[in-house]
Amino acid sequence: MTVKHKDCNSELIPEDLEAYTGYMDTYRDCIICKSRENRLWAKYGSYKAVKCNKCNFIWINPSLNEAGLNRYYQDYIGMRFKDEIKTRQRKLQYQIDKDFLQVYISSGKVLDVGCSGGFFLNVLSNNFDKYGVELDAKAVEYAKKKYSFGKNIFNLNLQDTKFPKGFFDLIIMRGVIEHLFDPLVVLKKVQGLLRKGGLFFICATPNVDSFCAKLYRQKWNQFHPIRHLFYFSLSSLSRLCSQFNLNLITKDFPYLETPYADIHRDHYEVLKAYELKNDGHFDKINRSPAFWGNMMSLVFKRD
């Protein structure tokens, strides 16, 4: 089911990130262990990622402030629709993520946080009672027109919603938690909105403990200093979620079965990059391909 990419290995981030440097003034301590000590891990233009000296967590520091992020996400859905190949790949990936999730839960009230145009909600079983929140007004408008559950899609921050406590059986963040300005505030809200025994599904989230993240750093295909503010791993995310009574029950690192995998090309690219880096030619390395361990699907249970 491989969809051929257009030369995705050679492209670095194809956007003008320097247009946003005026908004880059949010400094953070480590959100996992609160340590204030960190060191440089990666650099991309004037953007920097740092690594915590105590727990090894990685994040963009400084990152854009909220005004900068709001400007960047103004027309996120339009930006994403432009790339037809990625849109097709994402559709195939939705099915894989759904199949993984629905082994654990296949009915009840579900909330998709950062649901975009409702695409992932749409592939979930119709036994679910579907809700979503999304900051991109155009995406919300699209979902409202297109789907019957569109009436339950709200153009709000999760923190500003008024759902009753324990209202949901399942809360989903698909490729979302690494984008959040303040993941702790949002996780606190998730804890309150999930019923006891309810599930929290995080998927399509990059894994910074992967071989490619370590080898490629700022050339890792998941490194994006505006979109991805935090670089989680299985251990940092489990540690963070457990502070909100969300405990890991299962995990997966999808690669081979995904529409992004091209096994021969990917291994050839990674081997070439490994050799170039060892020979001191990091500048000649292309952006990383899809690879083992890059992405995580995790299910947590609200205890």
Ligand SMILES: [Zn+2]
């Ligand atoms: Zn730390």
